[in-house]
Amino acid sequence: MIKKAIFGGTFDPIHNGHLHIAYEALYKLNLDKIIFMPSGNPPHKLEKRVTDAFLRYEMVKTAVRNEEKFEVSSYEVTKDNLSYTYKTLEYFTNLEKETKWYFITGVDCLMDIENWRNYPEILRLCTFVVFNRPGYSIEKVLEKKISLENRYNSKIVFLDIPLLEISSTSIRKDVKEGRKVSHLMPENVCCIIEQLKLYQ
Template structure:
């Protein structure tokens, strides 16, 4: 079995996330994509983040109907900050025969040296990096090569058509009372309205 863990705050999950998941599913011939909403992401400790249960429910609604998509509440249930190396150790222990991949954007690749226990992360998965706007491919490939050499690993650069959507932009539009239904799944928008989310300025 080949499975991808797709980590993120997902605050909120949007069509860009779904697009990335499908590209990984088809290009890497993956059996399952596991969305992993972060519990308390250390890089966002100074930012306001919607409660984990609500973000988990939004992901659940967004992926309904796709048998190869699932969502895990592992990080949300854990107390303290959410660190990727702990998540990967956990999943490798419960499914040691699964080939694990971890999906991140190029922004995470460029900042990977600031992550805790990079060696453990790269020992427990194959890192898959998807392109994002604002980064030169030349710089991304140089960083990829440096990390591969330093940690004796293989990193997959997943080139795909970009859907330039961000959770921050969606929240800003909602605060400005603008239409966002073209940016995220219908059921996610319903949840945002149900819980009256993102009405304040970001």
Template sequence: MKKKGIFGGTFDPIHIAHIYIAQEAVKQFSLEELVFVPTGNPPHKNGKVITDAILRYEMAKMSIRNYKEFSISDYEILKKGYSYTYETLQYFNSIESSKLYFITGADCLMDIYHWKNIKEIFKNCTLVVFNRPGYNIEDILVQKSKVEKEFQTEILWLDLLNLDISSTYIREKIKEGINMDYFLPSGVYNTINTLGLYR
């Protein structure tokens, strides 16, 4: 059975740490494909200003064009209503018989009891978690053990360098007029400047 990674996120904008995370997931878990899934209308971002989904999709698509293991899906951005992880996983399982690995940050693991239909998430994928700046590893491991026991599942740990790069930081610096091209994949910074994003 094909091993496929699903990497969801707002990608607002996509940056080099996203590419690094995806590459390491492919390598560490021998994934045959990793699909970037830009979120359409995520419920947890309700009330926050998010760049138009089509623009985020196009920037992500541009960023992965030279990586043969990477692909991108517009499923969530074309979907009406909120984008829920369990529905996205059900969708990918319906179109191809694959073993899905859902790649997400420690912040999502710590907040997982607020996710919709958690049982369906674990039924449809293996959760792969990576650390993020500001989270204590001991707290994460305690939560990981608790969730694994409660849902009779195994959560995999993605071992990464601790890169303190975030889309929020990049947006703030661009708004201040600071050049951020060294944090962004080729072509993305030009697109941001041309369209006047994050100003």
């Protein structure tokens, strides 16, 4: 059976930490493909300033274009309405019925998932895969994981992997303050940020 994962996120901007997580998931879960899914209009960030969806999509596209097992989807960025994860999973599971689907996201999303729209359907449609983030107790994460698995008869994978100390938030802050960020992301992504004067 083909095994594919959707890696959801704002990717504002995508950086080496995201690529590191993707490769760890690819190898540890023996995946055939990882599809990066830049969020279009995420309902939980409506009040935050988020870079235009198509620009974020282009940055991800250029970041993964030479990676054989990575691709990027414009599915959410081309939607006119809000982007809900369960809708995205419904679309892809119907598109490829014989594929085993995974969904990769941060552990913060696991802890908050019961506030997501139609979250039981998310857990039914895929194997939910979460990577750790600073500030989260592994003990509490595992408690949440087991509780959700038992309640919804689902499978959740916790990827306890060494993380690169990089965040999109800190990159945006560094750019605004005139600091170099070329060591934190693929060169082509850095070029887009410089050419379009993003985050300044």
